[in-house]
Amino acid sequence: MIIDATIDTATPLLRVEGVTKRYGANTVLNDVSFDIGHSEVVGLLGDNGAGKSTLVKIMSGVVQMSSGSYTWEGQQHDTVNRALTEQLGVETIFQDSALVPQMSITRNLFMGRxxxxxxxLMKMKQMDAITSEILDTVVTIEGIKSSKQLVAxxxxGQAQAVAIARAVHFKRSLLILDEPTSALAVRATEALLNYLRQLKSEGVSSVLVTHNLHHAYQVCDRHIVMNHGRKILDVRREDTSVEELTAAVVEGAVGVERFRTGAF
Incomplete structure (x- = not known):
């Protein structure tokens, strides 16, 4: 059962339809469909094993779907890989920050770009200056003395913040964040949530994957809840509550029904 309260009359930024992912006999995503609108912050929620990280990797072009479609601003793409999503303007912060420990913060931030x-020849002074400004203004990171510091x-928490800084600097159309606040201090977390609001005002959409439902409810326009590889809830913030999202994450579609009938 899917409870869908999404109303979208405009062409979405990204539409995925019927996305299924199998690893041998194991189906980790089963017929998942949803839209991400322009200038929209979407919360992607669910317990461990719900399929969120796999879905993030598919949206990012890192993992290929077994079946389904990927449509960007009305144009369907048959082959979705990282080269394509980078061209489209998708930046992703993965749970594992994918940094090179023996390189400086600056080199990590500009790696490949x-x-x-x-x-x-690389313009190190210019890149160092840009890195320092990003670290000071975008994602507040305490204890970093220089952009030339090795990531090691x-x-x-500092390394995670560097990964966030890298992604937000190169964002263009869609920023996907997979559990970005798990290792951040309170001040850095608040700075990141405020930045998502700023991105929205600049026309950039975001997908926030988090276990912290209060953070999600605070900044997301819409919430998608996954359960055992399926989408069970797709609802705008004004039509739900933290309590209903909790019921969906904890008990799945049954929890939503129980909440709406007052039995949760």
Whole structure:
């Protein structure tokens, strides 16, 4: 059973339809469909094993779906890979930050997108200056003394914040965040949530994957709840509550029914 309260009359930024992912006999995503609108913040919620991370990887072009369709601004793409999603303007912060420990913060932030002169030499001073500004203004990170610090010298929370800084700097159309606040301090978490609001005002959409339903309800326009590889709820913030989202995450579609009938 799917309870769908989504109303979308405009062409969405991204539409995935019938997305299924199998690993051998194991089906981790089963016929999942939803839209992400322009300038919209969408919460992707669910307990461990719900299929959220696999769905994020498919939207990001890192993992290929077994079946289904991927349509960007009305144009369907038969082959979805990282080269395509990068071209479309999709940036993703994965749970594992994918940083190189023995390289500096600056080199990690600009990896594969280095600023170079006409001879192909990297403009390190310019990249260091940009990195320092991002770290100071976008994602507040305490304890980092220099953009030249090696990532290996950072704490887990600091490294996660660097990954966030990298993604938000290169964002263009869609920013996907997979559990971005799990290792962040309170101040850095608030800065990130505020930044998602700012991105929306700039016309950038976001997908926030989180176990913190209060954070999701605070910043997301719409909430999608996954359960055992299926979408069970797709509802706008004004039509739901933290309590209903909790019921959906904890008990699935049965929990939603129980909540709406006053039995939860």
């Amino acid at each position: 280095e600023i170079t002169n006409r001879l192909g 010298s950072l704490s887990g």
